[in-house]
Amino acid sequence: MNSEIEKSYEAAKRLYASHGIDTDSVLEKLKNVKISMHCWQGDDVRGFLNRDQDLTGGISVTGNYPGAARTPAELRADLEKAFSLIPGKHKVNLHAIYADTEEKVELDKIEPKHYESWVEWAKEHGLGLDFNPTCFSHEKSSDGFTLSHPDPAIRQFWIDHCKASRKVGAYFGEQLGQTCVTNVWIPDGFKDVPSDRLAPRRRLKDALDEVFAEELDPRHHLDAVESKLFGLGSEAYVVGSHEFYMGYGLQKGKLICLDAGHFHPTEVISNKLSALSLFADGILLHVSRPMRWDSDHVVTLDDELLEIGKELVHGDLLGKTYIGLDFFDGSINRVAAWVIGTRNTIKSLLRAMLEPIEALRQAELAGDYTTRLALTEEFKSYPFGAVWDYYCATSGVPVREEWLAEVKGYERDVLLKRGG
Known part of the structure; x- marks a missing residue:
């Protein structure tokens, strides 16, 4: 695996863990x-x-x-x-x-x-x-x-x-x-x-x-x-x-x-x-x-x-x-x-x-809508992409837009030869 992908994932993993979110468990769940x-x-x-x-x-x-x-x-x-x-x-x-x-x-x-x-x-x-x-x-x-x-x-x-x-x-x-x-x-x-x-x-x-x-x-x-x-x-x-x-x-x-x-x-x-x-x-x-x-x-x-x-x-x-x-x-x-x-x-x-749903629920039940909104917005910029890249890499599929080159190659070698 690309070391940069793994390094980014480990950093994201620590950040999500600080909110009680286990990224390894999340990816196991996603596989199902x-x-x-x-x-x-x-x-x-x-x-x-x-x-x-x-x-x-x-x-x-x-x-x-x-x-x-x-x-x-x-x-x-x-x-x-x-x-x-x-x-x-x-x-x-x-x-x-x-x-x-x-x-x-x-x-x-x-x-x-x-x-x-x-x-x-x-x-x-x-x-x-x-x-x-x-x-x-x-x-x-x-x-x-x-x-x-x-x-x-x-x-x-x-x-x-x-x-x-x-x-x-x-x-x-x-x-x-x-x-x-x-x-x-x-x-x-x-x-x-x-x-x-x-x-x-x-x-x-x-x-x-x-x-x-x-x-x-x-x-x-x-x-x-x-x-x-x-x-x-x-x-x-x-x-x-x-x-x-x-x-x-x-x-x-x-x-x-x-x-x-x-x-x-x-x-x-x-x-x-x-x-x-x-x-x-x-x-x-x-x-x-x-x-x-x-x-x-x-x-x-x-x-x-x-x-x-x-x-x-x-x-x-x-x-x-x-x-x-x-x-x-x-x-x-x-x-x-x-x-x-x-x-x-x-x-x-x-x-x-990868969202802190329990924290959001607790804030909502307490009527703390400020915390609810603040956490919701801040998590939009959390490193979700690093977890996604790691999931793709460990699943054996292309990371990010790398898949497009394979599709273009398939188009050239297979699809365009089909005719009308």
């Missing part, structure tokens, strides 16, 4: 945190089952940066490269359209065998897998409705797809020894004001009841439901609103997904975590960065991400929160996007672990 890295950043949400289908459901990826993955093998190679630059052992989040099979299979007929190569790859690399039914970019979702569709036949197609997806997720968990979270998100909604808001939600509730009817072993598989405020094409009304899914998840014992981009622009999910944690069996967190709307920009170490980290760490919520990423940007190197977003998410947790 798994981030579920989303596969769809690597190919702009195209997938492999219906690759020629236009993106629908309010999903839009802009940019034409060269090197998007065109095959499962290319996507796995890109993921491997990204993971080699990120400290810790993590998970990969798959959508149903990322099946690796020569068989022509419809979404309602998918089986674990269509994802066997992903399982074998995950075993080889010590990774977990999460899963999502793909209720968009399909001819049967072209009018913007899936599980709440008024046509019983189309609605049944999507019910069967979600049921099949749960079985795939359960297989992942059983094979890999890591619980798979299968998350249901649908784009259903109206562009303009509907005449009947209740009927679609009643259909969605009944459809979900059928989807989740089969009990699955929670050691292998957990269900999650995800809301949205609005989307392109569903600006006026979304069937699966936050209130709908919060009620459903609490009543049915499902994980409730909070996506950083799925709320009003003035809302933040960091403020929801502690409240929801008191009632929900668990939380699925989708870390994203909305800009103007749910635009899923690459995650930066901004104020909201830091607040999310604080809530998870200081509220002791890491044990019941499953953290995943959800962004897609085709205007920059896609591997770099993964690395930036994942490293930033881990950094936010580390920053929170």
Whole structure:
């Protein structure tokens, strides 16, 4: 290890220790945190089952940066490269359209065998897998409705797809020894004001009841439901609103997904975590960065991400929160996007672990808000970076921006040779 990195860490370690913070213990704790890295950043949400289908459901990826993955093998190679630059052992989040099979299979007929190569790859690399039914970019979702569709036949197609997806997720968990979270998100909604808001939600509730009817072993598989405020094409009304899914998840014992981009622009999910944690069996967190709307920009170490980290760490919520990423940007190197977003998410947790939370709590309980504010501000300039550099070095991944040179080399040697 670079002696300067070690020397800086030892100095930081002593400084944090003066406030009762054991940096060695913090890094051991951080090693156990798994981030579920989303596969769809690597190919702009195209997938492999219906690759020629236009993106629908309010999903839009802009940019034409060269090197998007065109095959499962290319996507796995890109993921491997990204993971080699990120400290810790993590998970990969798959959508149903990322099946690796020569068989022509419809979404309602998918089986674990269509994802066997992903399982074998995950075993080889010590990774977990999460899963999502793909209720968009399909001819049967072209009018913007899936599980709440008024046509019983189309609605049944999507019910069967979600049921099949749960079985795939359960297989992942059983094979890999890591619980798979299968998350249901649908784009259903109206562009303009509907005449009947209740009927679609009643259909969605009944459809979900059928989807989740089969009990699955929670050691292998957990269900999650995800809301949205609005989307392109569903600006006026979304069937699966936050209130709908919060009620459903609490009543049915499902994980409730909070996506950083799925709320009003003035809302933040960091403020929801502690409240929801008191009632929900668990939380699925989708870390994203909305800009103007749910635009899923690459995650930066901004104020909201830091607040999310604080809530998870200081509220002791890491044990019941499953953290995943959800962004897609085709205007920059896609591997770099993964690395930036994942490293930033881990950094936010580390920053929170290096704060004197007990001293802050005691000051707050005593009404000493001066001390609370002073400590909060002074710790912003504490040598967090030295601890992060040491964590990267001891994890065998590049320190600071050194990873960028590796990504640039990978782009030159691999990505630019893929063509269009």
